[in-house]
Amino acid sequence: MRSYRRVDGRKTRGDRRKQEIVEATLRVIEREGVAGVSHRSVAREAGVPPASITYHFPALDDLLVATLVTAAAEMAARTGDVIESSRIKGSGPAGAVAEMLADALGPSRGRTAALHELYLLAARRPALRPAARLWIDVLTSLGRQPDEVGFRAFLAAIDGMLTQGLIDDEPPTAAELLPVVEHLLAPLR
Amino acid sequence: MRSYRRVDGRKTRGDRRKQEIVEATLRVIEREGVAGVSHRSVAREAGVPPASITYHFPALDDLLVATLVTAAAEMAARTGDVIESSRIKGSGPAGAVAEMLADALGPSRGRTAALHELYLLAARRPALRPAARLWIDVLTSLGRQPDEVGFRAFLAAIDGMLTQGLIDDEPPTAAELLPVVEHLLAPLR
Amino acid sequence: MRSYRRVDGRKTRGDRRKQEIVEATLRVIEREGVAGVSHRSVAREAGVPPASITYHFPALDDLLVATLVTAAAEMAARTGDVIESSRIKGSGPAGAVAEMLADALGPSRGRTAALHELYLLAARRPALRPAARLWIDVLTSLGRQPDEVGFRAFLAAIDGMLTQGLIDDEPPTAAELLPVVEHLLAPLR
């Protein structure tokens, strides 16, 4: 039993293909929603034979879990970047959150919608719950006092703003979002 | 071309069957989610032949729209009842909203989940948008000043609390929700 | 809800197709064994689209049950014929049974093998048990005293001779079988 994982940390052929499949899945969800994910649609998108999907992800749920984990990680990174850059601009915490939301609902809208759908799917599929927690952690990391009433309200509102923003036809601007975020953060000072 | 709808307002046989089909659809969504809705699954649930579904609802989207309208109306009625009864108990607006949420996430959890899924589907299917607005109106009717920043925060938070409550394993109690609702309503006095 | 079954007893279109499918299934089993039965193989053999199989026989087991019933009925009829014609020839009960066995293992070998496989499948699939009983009844009808020890031995031996005859490369002749059948029937006089 010898492993093909390289000692130097580089990925094996299989790992690389797994990553390609996950990324193709994300593109499918962006385009057609979670309902559009099937062995065949992902295989078509990734340019691999359908049996290759089942080989690397024995059940379709396994693929969704891997995709949710990847998407949450990517979104966390992107959120970190946006907040960092708004810190440099000196727009304060409310500005940072508003810009994060505007980015999520504007330029990153597709990814956000994909992530949101996967996150909501956890309500029906217990297998996705642990992975969904990763995204909740991203949101939680936006604040510091998870037990405070005000912070719970803030968290719920962020979630609701994302939901509503995704249903609206036009994405909101950071300027439109800012007063609401400020209102929510004010009691937390 | 003659209409079968009676002048006296009583429903024709066809209308009654349409209603049965819509109710069967709601039960299917509660049990298996929107993804579980098909001509056949609904027909099985309603005890009618599959072709009967296509006959009354030419496309599947027509059925989903009718179901969303019915579910939103039912939920609005139920919300009205809960708020009315909490008014009698004298628990104030915050108490009323907290009890509405606890009811939606507890006893009415199945219906809430079904409605929420249909509501989110509107993001992908424009045909459902007008019907989805009905549910938004229910939420909006909980407050009075739709233009205020505080109210927008409140609305978003209600939405987020419903989303998070549906993903959590255990439904929250009204007592747990009350302080958050009070916190959100306080600036609106 | 009106039925398409003709008042005059003639079969509906659906019934006719069901019969064609069952007969195609029998041919597939003769050629490739029960293991060769699939929606696709039967559809190919019957010259109908695969979905037609599922329409008329929701699960594959339903098709196997219908096939077992038909095959047992056909074999019962054939057995009756052989025994009747041997009675005319005056060869007595033992001769009749020997000729039945020779026919089953010779000219009707394919059908016998098919029926036998279906019959044995009942050991694994409870759904086939009631239908398998039909074939047992055919064998039982060869004798009259089902409770007698001698008759139980006779029945078991008939079954065993069929099994062994199907495994042997060359089918046995009635003349070869006759003494064994006589030996088994002797104590039953």
Added chain:
Amino acid sequence: MRSYRRVDGRKTRGDRRKQEIVEATLRVIEREGVAGVSHRSVAREAGVPPASITYHFPALDDLLVATLVTAAAEMAARTGDVIESSRIKGSGPAGAVAEMLADALGPSRGRTAALHELYLLAARRPALRPAARLWIDVLTSLGRQPDEVGFRAFLAAIDGMLTQGLIDDEPPTAAELLPVVEHLLAPLR
């Protein structure tokens, strides 16, 4: 070209793994029937990679042959034990055979069913015929005069009793089987 089989008769690593695979195959057949045998199902049961099956048994038939040989040998040993112990109890040849059958259809039912399925498969797969003969030899060894009519009847009946016993829901007891066996052996005294 050098052989790894040790001169001293001890098994090489490869031989041990082959044996493990055969035993896993037997367990699969007991549980799901011959139809459940595949490279993958056996590999799962044995806890080895699928390619290991193909490596040791180039075609699936090779695996089935090896399994049939092993199963027949095991059953022969078990039959010998049962007959020996019934000889000690002094229950005579008929008692010995009845107890062998009761054991085969009761405690050893799973193995018997597996062996029987493999044995019948020989009717379709010529590659299994030589191995199937081993099991026939076990049955034959129960008697001494293979040419006698009475013995042919006895052999066929043993086979039929096994078949019928496997299809019945409840295994028969030795006491129930004894009179039939005595009836069959009586003329052979």
Added chain:
DNA sequence: AATGAATGAGCATTCATTCAT
């Protein structure tokens, strides 16, 4: 000697929809 990776073919089954009746 042994096994990860891969894949084309096939599986049972469900589907939305059409159409003759």
Added chain:
DNA sequence: TATGAATGAATGCTCATTCAT
């Protein structure tokens, strides 16, 4: 007005087998 019958397309998934390592 309703519904049995029908079907092409798609679903998730398993399969035997090959091959590079």
